[in-house]
Amino acid sequence: MQLTPMARAVGIGAVFAKVETTRPLGSFKSLGGTFAAISAVARAIGRPREWIGDAGAMPDPPPHLICVSDGNHGLAVAAGARHAGVPCTVVLHGGVPEVRVKRIQDAGASVKIAGGTYDDAVDMARMLAAASGYLLIPDTSLDPEDPVVADVMAGYAVITDELKQQFTQAQHELPTHVFVQAGVGGLAAAIIGGLQGWLAAPARVVIVEPDQAPCVALAMAAGRPVRAAGDLETSADMLSCGEASAPALKTLREYGALCMTVSEAELSHSVTILETRQGIITTSSGAAGLAALSVAAADPVRRKELALTEDSRVLVLITEARPTP
Template sequence: MTTHAHTTPDAIAADLLRLDPGYAATPLVALPGLATRLGVARVLAKDEGRRLLGSFKSLGGTYAGLRALARSAGRDVAGLVAARPAGQPALVCASDGNHGLAVALAARLAGAPARVFLHAGVPASRARRIGDQGAEIVRIEGTYDDAVDAAAEAARAGSGLLVADTTDDPDDPVVHDVMAGYGVMASEIRAQVARAGDERPTHLFVQAGVGGLAAAIAEGLAGFLAAPARIVAVEPASAACLEAAMAADRPVRVPGDLHTAAEMLSCGEASAPAIAVLKRYGAQVVTVAEPGLAEAPDILAAHGGPATTPSGAAGLAGAIAALGNPGRAEELGLDAGSRLLILVTEGPLAE
């Protein structure tokens, strides 16, 4: 695996696949029954529950964690993983669950320690999975953003290398590595649509969170979507940090407990690099109330889609909310001829 800044998505994908066969391309599934239910021409769903660790986060957090350790050791990643040298620094991060799991995997592959800061709302089942990778769990009172602050402070104090998926620094190299890993999905989608002979999607509905995933897919699909080529980032109404950031043109920490059924989107401050990318590509934001988030996994499953969580089905929830609001549907150019692309970002959570 290379360590220079401009590795292509295809090269990243090939390098990750050499680490584990679980990095094979995930399915892009056509859901005609769901398209009929929504009143659109076509729905394609990218099933990231089939990815290693059960979510897309294993692309970003693992890739960025390995790159951080490689830079520290003065090696390339392949050499680092082969040697697993003693005395490596710990990888440090905050997480709602999946990013921490991915960073813990990076540490395990390289033979390094990991320390993952989890806020009080992260379920024990998600924490156990991180611990099973060998990471130390540090519980923090408060929200995801409190855990982000605690992890950053620990890293500044010498606890290890910070592998964040969010930052207020537009040039943060680790966050750019995280987003580069996510870009593998966009490369896969382009190839899968071409192989199937499908018409290109007209709309992307993608989970927001801190914005890194939405930005990576927006950039990776630049010039690919058919007209009107709308990019729609979806977030819970109770944790609408991207909406606030896009309006202010900078990260804004939103108040409240950020509680949502879409646990992986319980974020109070968007990431500066993501904001810049999403603004560049004219992305729009849809917020969804809790009932819409909670029912989306059942709607997806009932129409042939993969099993997932409210976080995993949030893109669908955003599409349903937009289609159900005539003014918003018109603003987004949604009609019976629309072809939607949604990302199912994780599989079901085992209790």
Template sequence: MGDVHGIQYIVNENVKRVRNMGVSTDFLDKNVVDKVRNFHKSFPEYEMTPLQSLSELAKRLGVRDIWVKDESYRFGLNAFKVLGGSYAVGRYLAEKLNMDISELSFETLKAKEIRERLGEITFVTATDGNHGKGIAWAARQLGQKAVVFMPKGSSIIRLNNIKNEGAEATITDLNYDDAVRLSSKYADEHNGILIQDSAWKGYEEIPTWIMQGYTTLIDEAIGQIKAEGKGKPTHVFLQAGVGSFAGSVLGYLEAIFGPDRPITTIVEPNEAACIFKSVKENDGKPHGVTGYMPTIMAGLACGEPSTVAWEILKDYADMYISCPDSLAARGMRILGNPLGDDPKVISGESGAVGLGIASLILQGDHFEEIAEKLNINKDSKILLISTEGDTDPESYREIVWDGMYPSF
């Protein structure tokens, strides 16, 4: 474990690099992923999101390649979360219809006769914004209802974006994890269906479906890299809240590549580093962060790890990093102000933190030890995923235009 300028890191000394030594990732294997992607391809809005190659930045930082998967283009919703939520909703409806998801397209689920068979359903969730917007969008598309609870301090803009999708949405005076508990209670009391990406004992099936839904983006990215003739990335940086997104991507990489998967680093904000805390405790169990979590990375402001994701992150991640908000701001500014002919990427706070920390490690001063432990060098090929665009435009401008949260 180390600490450099407020950046804490832990190397996973117990990382599993022998196939079948860690928790099973079969639920994220190619057969499952193909089924998920076929469902997403049935959406009229489906297009692969761009994989942006930042070749000039790679030269500046001394590595072979840097790619950024830009999820701001996903279904016109400015974030990736809809992939998990829509697939989980689809899986739930398929089960209710006694059908396999492979037999149902999104368009079929929108059909009048299907809606009549299903009856009225209310999907319930807690969110900082992106997940709730995705659930609200899917519910509206399918002629169903959505109720969304948001934690204290959530963006009014994100709240209104959810309401604009037809959902009943409110900002509570609770932190994220308590908002999840409120959502669960509401669903129980109002015959609703909880669609939450966090898992706990007794609630793991739907979060597993959500994780499967997220695999569309990493399967696209690996295919796009192969199409460039670049093989596969050597390093991946994944941001984590409850860990479902990071666990999904890492689980996919383990299922597809096994011991030859990329070296993977999990990144969290200092104020909500529940995965980091769980690793630090070193007892193999997930541990929560309690209280208010005032980070600009609202999508990562989660205090309790998903039980399904935790097992994957515990076994297969190579390093865990906890960092200040300034690293997210740094990543946003780098992506928004590209070098040379590199494309511009509009990335929000939770989307840009991976590049923020990677760029700092690669610049050298004071961070050589981290780079050495990650085996980053001139031949490294780094994949980052910008999970959201400017979902709060006012905050985006304060950071990128006005220099809020300056780098140290």
């Protein structure tokens, strides 16, 4: 989708939006968590992935999946578990809205609530998996070679395949810049890896985070995952993460991703702009890339640093629909 009014407003050549709101579960996460869950079950029982979903292929007792989530990854893993016919537990932190909790429960998963932040829930899920023998389906890991996280990011890479097909079919000139939001960095890593060598010059990829949860920026600066301080409180609740994923960080550093953060006011404004001018109903998490583009384009110093000009063609990702009861 082209956001022509937005391009005019920020003084660049074109703004393209990859809109993920119409995915079966309402976000891009359905591409990663569901695929990773089914793949992990297949590995655990020693059967081909294509056999998963056949009741006769499952041992007794079946594998029990567990994951941690702000909402969307848990929903995707729950969907994968339901397809496989195995039990699933999703660990959430106490700040996850009830509407997101209910969606996960309606998908057939049991829910446990951890106190504190998303990262406290990550710790709880790891402990439960170790103590109970559950099969952990994370979208973040401190192991750069984690095979389950690799499956999650491989699922997200479907987006880059679609983008290439869509630009070819529409005969658009290729984007020069991408602004992509990050929680733990998995989506951003899949995008930068999948579009490597495809973007037009200067081929800049900007990772966007809320001011209150800049875990990828901190990790990029430190060269390793480090845990952000504070309560991570932000309206972009799907990006409210305190520690970047090592597999994602490896890719982001390899390809030279840039980082910037945005304020709560900037996030809220972009949600409103998308709804009133484009009819796209999303959240602060979904609109974060557009928020960062607006901020960067309005700042002469940032424009120069990012080589944003009146001829630039920018791609943003609208990553989720606004959940409804």
